[in-house]
Amino acid sequence: MTALPSRGKMVNAFNADSLAALDPARRAAVERRQRLLGPAYRLFYQNPVEVREGRGTRLYDSEGREYLDAYNNVVSVGHCHPHVVEAIHRQLTTLCTHTRYIQEGILDYAEAMLPTYGGRIAAGGHMMFTCTGSEANDLAMRIAKHATGHHGIIITEEAYHGNSDLTAGFSASLGEASPLGEWVRTVPAPDSYRGNPDELGQQMAEAVTKQAWGLKRNGDGLAAFIADSLFSSDGIYATPGVLKPVIEAVHAAGGLFVADEVQSGFGRSGDDFWGFQRHRIDPDIVSMGKPMGNGYPVAGIAVVPEVVERFGRDTRYFNTFGGNGVAMAAAMATLEVIRDEKLQDNAKAMGDRIQAGFRDLATRFPAIGDVRGAGLYIGVEMVSDRATKAADASAATRIVNGLREKRVLISATGPRANVLKIRPPIVFTEADVDWLLAASAEVLAEVCA
Numbered sequence: 001m002t003a004l005p006s007r008g009k010m011v012n013a014f015n016a017d018s019l020a021a022l023d024p025a026r027r028a029a030v031e032r033r034q035r036l037l038g039p040a041y042r043l044f045y046q047n048p049v050e051v052r053e054g055r056g057t058r059l060y061d062s063e064g065r066e067y068l069d070a071y072n073n074v075v076s077v078g079h080c081h082p083h084v085v086e087a088i089h090r091q092l093t094t095l096c097t098h099t100r101y102i103q104e105g106i107l108d109y110a111e112a113m114l115p116t117y118g119g120r121i122a123a124g125g126h127m128m129f130t131c132t133g134s135e136a137n138d139l140a141m142r143i144a145k146h147a148t149g150h151h152g153i154i155i156t157e158e159a160y161h162g163n164s165d166l167t168a169g170f171s172a173s174l175g176e177a178s179p180l181g182e183w184v185r186t187v188p189a190p191d192s193y194r195g196n197p198d199e200l201g202q203q204m205a206e207a208v209t210k211q212a213w214g215l216k217r218n219g220d221g222l223a224a225f226i227a228d229s230l231f232s233s234d235g236i237y238a239t240p241g242v243l244k245p246v247i248e249a250v251h252a253a254g255g256l257f258v259a260d261e262v263q264s265g266f267g268r269s270g271d272d273f274w275g276f277q278r279h280r281i282d283p284d285i286v287s288m289g290k291p292m293g294n295g296y297p298v299a300g301i302a303v304v305p306e307v308v309e310r311f312g313r314d315t316r317y318f319n320t321f322g323g324n325g326v327a328m329a330a331a332m333a334t335l336e337v338i339r340d341e342k343l344q345d346n347a348k349a350m351g352d353r354i355q356a357g358f359r360d361l362a363t364r365f366p367a368i369g370d371v372r373g374a375g376l377y378i379g380v381e382m383v384s385d386r387a388t389k390a391a392d393a394s395a396a397t398r399i400v401n402g403l404r405e406k407r408v409l410i411s412a413t414g415p416r417a418n419v420l421k422i423r424p425p426i427v428f429t430e431a432d433v434d435w436l437l438a439a440s441a442e443v444l445a446e447v448c449a
Contacts, residue, residue: 012400012412014043022047044411045404054079057425057432059409067407068435070424073377076266076291077337078427084294087333088326096326099129100318105328112335113302116273119282120304128308129300129323133262133289134162136299137226139317140285141166143303144224144256146311152215152255153181154208154225156189158415160233161226161260170226173233183220185211189234190242193370193381194389197239205245212253222255224285229275230264235414236379236421238269238372243279256307257281262289262299263377267338268426270348270375278374293330294337297321338426347375347426350433354378354422357437365444367395376428379413380420391416395447402443408436 016034019027030048033041049067053060056078059067069079077084091105099106110127117125130136145151153170155161160173168174169181180186187207190200212222225246231237247257264275265288272278274286284307289299300322311317321327338344355371358380362368369383382399384392396418403410413421424432 012044012046012397014045014048018046026050044409046401047404049404049409056081057428065407067409068432068439069409070422070428070432070436071409071411072425073263073268073423074290075295075425076268077294077334077341077343078425079295081294081334081337081427083337084296084330084333087329088296091326091329094325096324098318098320099323103325103328105325105332106323109328109332109335112332117286117302118277121283121286121302124305125302126305126308127300127302128317129298129327130289130319131297131299131321131327132162133260133287133299134164134167135319135322136262136287136289136301137161137167137258137260138164140226140258140287140301140303141170141224143285143301143308143311144258146314147307148221148223148254148256150215150221150223150254151183152212152220152222153184154211154215154222154250154255155184155186156227156231156234157186158189158234159186159226159228161228183215183223185215187211189231190237190239191235192237192239192372193235200239201242201245204242205249208246208249209253212249212255216253222250222253224256224258225250226258226260226287228260228263229278230269230374230377232263232377232421232423233413235381235416235419236373236377238278238374238377240271240278241280243276243281247279247281247283256284258285258287259283260287262287263423264374266291266334266426267344268347268375268377268423270344270351273344275374292334293327294334296327296330298323298327298331341427343426344375346428350426350428350430351375351378353430353433354436357433358440361437361441361444364441365448367392367444367448373422376422376424376426378422380422381414382418382420391418393417396420398447399440399443402446403439406439406442408439 050061051059052062115122155170158173160171161167170184250257259276269275286302358371370381382392382395384390396412411421
């Protein structure tokens with residue numbers, strides 16, 4: 001079995017020890033980047049990609065070479081979508097200021113969004129805006145702690161929820177050198193490949209109950225359980241209904257349920273607009289980010305009224321750039337594109353096509369142990385032995401880098417670093433799927449030879 005990678009390291013990051021192997025121009029660019037930006041930044045791929053331009057699902061370097069982007073969910077409706085670009089430009093030539101004035105843009109967006117959540121949020125909830133998903137999850141926890149009077153947070157074992165000081169403290173995937181907060185506890189993700197799908201929800205609920213009791217026993221209690229609805233960093237698990245018994249356990253323990261939709265929301269799962277809706281639950285807080293403005297930094301939360309009531313009475317919330325006019329124009333234009341171009345339906349259709357293609361490849365390549373996901377968020381788990389389900393991180397890394405050489409961009413995820421992560425803009429087309437599958441077949445033949 002392949003050894004687990006050192007936690008905290010990017011699975012397919014560029015290794016600086018390989019600098020000498022790059023062509024002179026690429027080496028000079030990497031050296032300049034290291035000198036100016038310092039050691040904390042990382043590059044993807046053994047042969048880093050330079051990008052100068054993007055359109056739809058395609059990226060282009062300075063020499064005009066075309067890449068298929070099967071990774072970037074930030075530009076959810078495609079790179080430089082004309083409708084979003086025009087909306088941002090129009091608003092930027094009109095006004096850009098904070099939320100302490102009456103402005104229609106932020107109200108129009110909230111009014112359009114709130115019904116999409118269903119449940120208590122749709123019935124009378126509120127929206128609050130930030131610039132990033134990290135800020136959104138940070139704010140969600142501030143509110144949860146204030147509402148419950150507790151500080152405990154429960155996450156999944158390989159969760160990622162942000163990079164502020166607080167959110168990094170409950171982002172286990174950042175690695176052992178990035179310590180979890182004192183009041184943070186973890187539970188296993190619902191691994192549908194190695195566990196019984198019919199039992200995953202109850203097992204997870206029991207683990208949450210146990211950890212919540214431990215928090216209470218140690219003098220505090222549970223403020224919130226937070227989960228990415230597709231468990232992206234944990235390896236991408238999409239079994240519907242898993243979180244239903246979990247939210248019941250969270251509420252029984254006196255905590256709030258926060259649905260982190262930064263990666264799995266806005267129609268990406270295909271079946272529903274929000275990832276949590278696949279579990280048929282009614283969360284207390286929903287956090288959003290990345291794809292909300294198609295590349296423009298806008299994020300936020302939606303929250304049930306009773307949860308935020310005391311917070312709003314006792315304190316105040318202000319964010320200079322969160323909810324500014326340009327951000328709201330970007331967000332509204334992105335929402336309009338998702339609706340008008342029926343991109344949720346497209347995510348389902350193209351996602352089904354990708355999964356079917358990889359299942360067909362699995363009949364030829366035993367290194368593919370599992371194909372799973374929802375809509376255009378797909379995981380392909382690489383193994384060295386199907387019988388034992390032994391993870392093969394080396395194969396995953398070689399496939400990711402092999403695809404890069406064919407100018408197809410994906411990544412890898414999961415605690416064993418062996419799950420191919422396919423997460424393209426939701427404007428992905430049949431031609432894009434064909435390119436992805438054809439290139440994957442070629443690389444698998446090379447890796448598995």
